[in-house]
Amino acid sequence: MMEQAHGQWAMLTDPTMTLNNVTMRQGAVGMQPQQQRWSIPADGRHLMVQKEPHQYSQRNRHCVTPEDHYRRSWSSDSTDSVISSESGNTYYRVVLIGEQGVGKSTLANIFAGVHDSMDSDCEVLGEDTYERTLIVDGESATIILLDMWENKGENEWLQDHCMQVGDAYLIVYSITDRASFEKASELRIQLRRARQTEDIPIILVGNKSDLVRCREVSVSEGRACAVVFDCKFIETSAAVQHNVKELFEGIVRQVRLRRDSKEKNERRLAYQKRRESIPRKARRFWGKIVAKNNKNMAFKLKSKSCHDLSVL
Numbered sequence: 001m002m003e004q005a006h007g008q009w010a011m012l013t014d015p016t017m018t019l020n021n022v023t024m025r026q027g028a029v030g031m032q033p034q035q036q037r038w039s040i041p042a043d044g045r046h047l048m049v050q051k052e053p054h055q056y057s058q059r060n061r062h063c064v065t066p067e068d069h070y071r072r073s074w075s076s077d078s079t080d081s082v083i084s085s086e087s088g089n090t091y092y093r094v095v096l097i098g099e100q101g102v103g104k105s106t107l108a109n110i111f112a113g114v115h116d117s118m119d120s121d122c123e124v125l126g127e128d129t130y131e132r133t134l135i136v137d138g139e140s141a142t143i144i145l146l147d148m149w150e151n152k153g154e155n156e157w158l159q160d161h162c163m164q165v166g167d168a169y170l171i172v173y174s175i176t177d178r179a180s181f182e183k184a185s186e187l188r189i190q191l192r193r194a195r196q197t198e199d200i201p202i203i204l205v206g207n208k209s210d211l212v213r214c215r216e217v218s219v220s221e222g223r224a225c226a227v228v229f230d231c232k233f234i235e236t237s238a239a240v241q242h243n244v245k246e247l248f249e250g251i252v253r254q255v256r257l258r259r260d261s262k263e264k265n266e267r268r269l270a271y272q273k274r275r276e277s278i279p280r281k282a283r284r285f286w287g288k289i290v291a292k293n294n295k296n297m298a299f300k301l302k303s304k305s306c307h308d309l310s311v312l
């Protein structure tokens with residue numbers, strides 16, 4: 001089944017279909033430009049791909065064969081081995097949205113491994129669409145990252161589309177640009193309207209945290225905004241790759257917390273705690289003492305948890 005959607009994009013839902021030169025194979029992932037081969041996740045969920053073979057830009061230069069796919073991973077735990085798709089890998093479609101120039105593509109490039117000193121396992125599924133498998137809390141998860149958001153009016157259909165297709169969203173602003181922060185709030189409202197009945201995981205991302213002297217939006221403003229809009233918050237620097245891995249692991253955890261059973265999530269939390277570093281353990285312990293002594297505990301707990309991406 002294929003749904004023609006605005007120009008060159010198509011939404012593919014049937015994993016066995018053939019489209020022009022594009023062959024869909026169930027179970028495997030990835031595309032090789034020479035072979036014009038496309039495929040979708042084994043779970044058969046919608047995935048947006050380009051119908052025409054495209055020119056690979058410099059930033060999309062990382063492409064691996066399907067055989068390479070599960071060989072390496074961006075793991076949160078170096079001692080874990082990668083779990084294959086056959087053993088229950090899960091796919092998460094994550095959409096980057098935000099004002100122009102806030103660093104969405106730079107974050108996507110880091111995800112894609114363009115800046116990695118080591119080899120990346122990222123696959124390019126189409127212009128501005130990347131796929132990478134991470135090991136988060138001992139389990140593999142594949143993120144399909146869409147960096148196709150455009151703010152220009154004539155691309156309204158694309159914006160609507162982006163608002164509909166994500167399993168999770170990263171709303172990015174630049175801490176050096178107040179207007180982009182305000183835009184982030186607008187986008188949050190737009191997203192809420194578009195997906196009214198759904199509890200979609202969203203992380204508000206204050207990027208460019210390395211530009212300390214140009215800061216226009218404080219950390220507490222970012223946090224307060226996340227509390228008001230009921231989403232998570234993190235500051236990142238794509239330039240120095242600070243908190244980027246944490247961001248992508250965090251979005252996986254946020255989806256899992258909503259989708260999976262309580263027992264599964266409790267197991268993961270226990271796993272995280274076992275592997276937590278001593279400074280982090282100490283911080284958590286200290287946080288509990290502070291919360292106990294705080295009269296406005298309800299507010300404190302809420303505002304405290306907006307930057308903890310491992311809890312709801």
Ligand SMILES: Nc1nc2c(ncn2[C@@H]2O[C@H](COP(=O)(O)OP(=O)(O)OP(=O)(O)O)[C@@H](O)[C@H]2O)c(=O)[nH]1
Nearest residue numbers: 099100101102103104105106207208209237238239
């Ligand atoms: N100092 C600093 N510069 C950054 C950071 N992230 C991105 N930049 C720079 O900001 C500029 C814009 O980054 P992009 O990644 O193109 O931003 P974008 O949000 O994708 O922009 P559009 O594609 O126009 O929507 C580039 O010059 C990046 O090098 C960061 O964390 N710190």
